[in-house]
Amino acid sequence: MSSLLRILRFAPQLNPLYLGIAASAVLAALLALATPFIIGAATDRIVDAVAGRTSVSDAVTSVVWLALAFLAAEVAATAVVSVGGYWGDVMAARMRRILSSRYYDHLLHLPQRYFDTTLTGRIVSRLNRSITELTQFLQFFSNNAFTMLITTAAVLVISAFYWWPLAVLLAVVFPVYMWLTAKTSTRWQVWEGQKNARVDTASGRFAEVVAQMPVVRAYNQQRTELVGFEERFDEAVALTREQSRFWHMMDAWRRLALNAVFGALYLLIFIRTAQGEFSVGDMVILIQLMAMARQPVMSMSYLVDSAQRAVAGSKDYFEVLEQPRERTDGRALPAGAGEPAVRFRDVTFAYDADAERPVLDGVSFDVHAGRKIAFVGESGGGKSTVTNLLMGLYPAGAGAVEVFGQDVAQTDLAALRALIATVFQEPHLFSGTVRENIAYARPDATDAEVRAAAKAAYADGFIEAFDDGYDQVIGERGLRLSGGQKQRIAVARAVLKDAPILVLDEATSALDTKSERLVQAALEDLMVGRTSLIVAHRLSTIRSVDTIVTLRGGRVEEIGAPDELAESGGIYAQLLQLQQAGTKEAKKMLREYGILG
Numbered sequence: 001m002s003s004l005l006r007i008l009r010f011a012p013q014l015n016p017l018y019l020g021i022a023a024s025a026v027l028a029a030l031l032a033l034a035t036p037f038i039i040g041a042a043t044d045r046i047v048d049a050v051a052g053r054t055s056v057s058d059a060v061t062s063v064v065w066l067a068l069a070f071l072a073a074e075v076a077a078t079a080v081v082s083v084g085g086y087w088g089d090v091m092a093a094r095m096r097r098i099l100s101s102r103y104y105d106h107l108l109h110l111p112q113r114y115f116d117t118t119l120t121g122r123i124v125s126r127l128n129r130s131i132t133e134l135t136q137f138l139q140f141f142s143n144n145a146f147t148m149l150i151t152t153a154a155v156l157v158i159s160a161f162y163w164w165p166l167a168v169l170l171a172v173v174f175p176v177y178m179w180l181t182a183k184t185s186t187r188w189q190v191w192e193g194q195k196n197a198r199v200d201t202a203s204g205r206f207a208e209v210v211a212q213m214p215v216v217r218a219y220n221q222q223r224t225e226l227v228g229f230e231e232r233f234d235e236a237v238a239l240t241r242e243q244s245r246f247w248h249m250m251d252a253w254r255r256l257a258l259n260a261v262f263g264a265l266y267l268l269i270f271i272r273t274a275q276g277e278f279s280v281g282d283m284v285i286l287i288q289l290m291a292m293a294r295q296p297v298m299s300m301s302y303l304v305d306s307a308q309r310a311v312a313g314s315k316d317y318f319e320v321l322e323q324p325r326e327r328t329d330g331r332a333l334p335a336g337a338g339e340p341a342v343r344f345r346d347v348t349f350a351y352d353a354d355a356e357r358p359v360l361d362g363v364s365f366d367v368h369a370g371r372k373i374a375f376v377g378e379s380g381g382g383k384s385t386v387t388n389l390l391m392g393l394y395p396a397g398a399g400a401v402e403v404f405g406q407d408v409a410q411t412d413l414a415a416l417r418a419l420i421a422t423v424f425q426e427p428h429l430f431s432g433t434v435r436e437n438i439a440y441a442r443p444d445a446t447d448a449e450v451r452a453a454a455k456a457a458y459a460d461g462f463i464e465a466f467d468d469g470y471d472q473v474i475g476e477r478g479l480r481l482s483g484g485q486k487q488r489i490a491v492a493r494a495v496l497k498d499a500p501i502l503v504l505d506e507a508t509s510a511l512d513t514k515s516e517r518l519v520q521a522a523l524e525d526l527m528v529g530r531t532s533l534i535v536a537h538r539l540s541t542i543r544s545v546d547t548i549v550t551l552r553g554g555r556v557e558e559i560g561a562p563d564e565l566a567e568s569g570g571i572y573a574q575l576l577q578l579q580q581a582g583t584k585e586a587k588k589m590l591r592e593y594g595i596l597g
């Protein structure tokens with residue numbers, strides 16, 4: 001329950017709405033209480049007329065007035081309930097917005113490690129479920145709980161006024177019912193958690209499959225995917241059976257006990273009326289009051305049920321919110337004069353803390369401002385990891401990564417990343433227009449700046465050829481563009497960012513030669529005057545850099561200029577020899593180093 005209160009404290013701006021909803025609920029409850037008295041009074045008038053104690057015409061006049069009073073109370077109650085319902089809807093929508101944006105904001109600032117270990121679909125499914133269940137509960141609670149509370153209290157007081165044993169019996173029902181319900185809820189929660197885990201796994205896979213549909217089709221795995229998906233849901237159905245059987249069995253017992261108590265209450269009312277202790281009008285009032293008291297007790301099951309879901313949902317929600325965010329309060333990064341732009345000092349790193357062997361093991365190198373450095377090594381040798389650490393996506397396990405003389409571990413990560421433009425191996429594009437994709441680093445860039453960046457990336461030509469030019473909408477993940485076009489848009493994005501450090505993960509897939517030449521030329525231009533770190537997949541690129549770092553088993557094997565390393569007999573020299581050999585075997589070995597040509 002404390003997590004629910006936490007949610008309420010999350011959105012203090014909604015307090016006026018809660019108050020408004022509570023006030024309208026109280027008013028609606030009070031208006032509803034008028035009905036039994038009006039009907040009771042009308043009954044007494046009619047009984048008096050039938051018994052000949054008053055004239056029929058007096059009775060009819062009174063009954064007409066009472067009917068009008070009934071109508072007025074109902075009209076007022078309808079108005080109040082409608083306004084309260086409207087406020088409830090607005091509150092729920094605003095709550096959903098607040099909770100979703102908090103979650104998204106937090107997610108956007110979680111360390112990369114979180115995303116490595118959590119499926120996208122699971123993140124989305126959790127968010128949807130938590131927030132839907134929380135808002136549904138809050139809406140039901142604010143629209144009904146106060147009405148229920150007021151009705152219950154009023155019924156207790158009024159029945160005590162008529163005959164105290166009625167109130168005592170009623171007063172016992174509520175806590176006992178609540179207690180029984182709460183007892184069932186602990187077991188219910190365990191099942192709910194298990195069900196949610198199954199649904200999240202299925203949703204995670206679902207999102208993966210949708211994103212990689214061509215692979216699923218190419219390997220004819222639609223059936224397997226569907227079966228796996230259905231299995232998770234079958235498990236959820238099986239769990240629901242147990243959970244629901246238990247819940248409804250307990251609920252049946254609760255209701256049975258409740259009905260027994262209400263049966264006793266009605267019996268007492270009838271007997272006392274027969275004995276002449278209550279008038280027929282009193283009896284009518286009391287019977288209606290009892291019916292009104294039954295309502296909250298019955299709704300309590302739903303309230304507890306939705307509260308349970310909300311508690312489970314808010315646990316999931318806070319589990320994500322409690323994950324520590326990336327550091328954004330570190331020092332800003334002044335470009336230290338004379339310091340190397342990038343320096344790795346004895347860096348050791350493993351993605352998995354329990355790994356037997358680190359991915360990087362005592363890696364050290366310097367890159368001076370404006371120089372180009374290439375990383376060469378077998379596939380999986382840790383080249384991309386070097387760039388990941390430079391961007392602060394993961395913290396170094398030991399040693400230090402420095403940018404312009406500042407330890408990355410102490411710096412503000414946003415400030416660090418502002419200094420680095422990255423062209424990823426896979427050009428990641430978003431759905432939207434070409435312009436939006438290029439201007440991703442600087443959404444405020446002018447059209448002229450966007451165009452200049454596209455020109456520098458040799459992309460202007462094909463963009464202009466689109467029907468809508470720069471306003472051409474490209475599909476999700478850039479599906480409507482060729483590989484080379486996507487890459488040039490990614491390069492244009494880096495050009496527009498205009499950062500002093502460039503990280504370039506060369507594409508491992510060979511593009512057709514013309515396209516490749518254009519991408520290469522664009523990258524060459526981009527590197528001019530910038531400190532460039534390149535994960536190289538082409539010997540031509542490697543040949544043109546200032547320094548080569550060769551990596552083997554996570555350690556630096558050699559560092560030197562291309563000419564030096566060409567003679568040293570190390571990895572680079574071997575790669576050159578393999579290229580010259582040109583045999584099938586040699587090509588295979590080159591591929592193990594991710595070298596395409």
Ligand SMILES: Nc1ncnc2c1ncn2[C@@H]1O[C@H](COP(=O)(O)OP(=O)(O)OP(=O)(O)O)[C@@H](O)[C@H]1O
Pocket residue numbers: 116351352359377378379380381382383384385386535593594
């Ligand atoms: N996010 C991650 N979580 C766990 N392990 C990872 C992660 N990324 C990479 N690895 C592992 O770290 C090692 C180094 O990977 P890295 O991507 O740096 O290699 P690479 O030299 O760039 O390879 P390639 O040339 O094939 O791209 C590999 O063994 C890989 O399995």
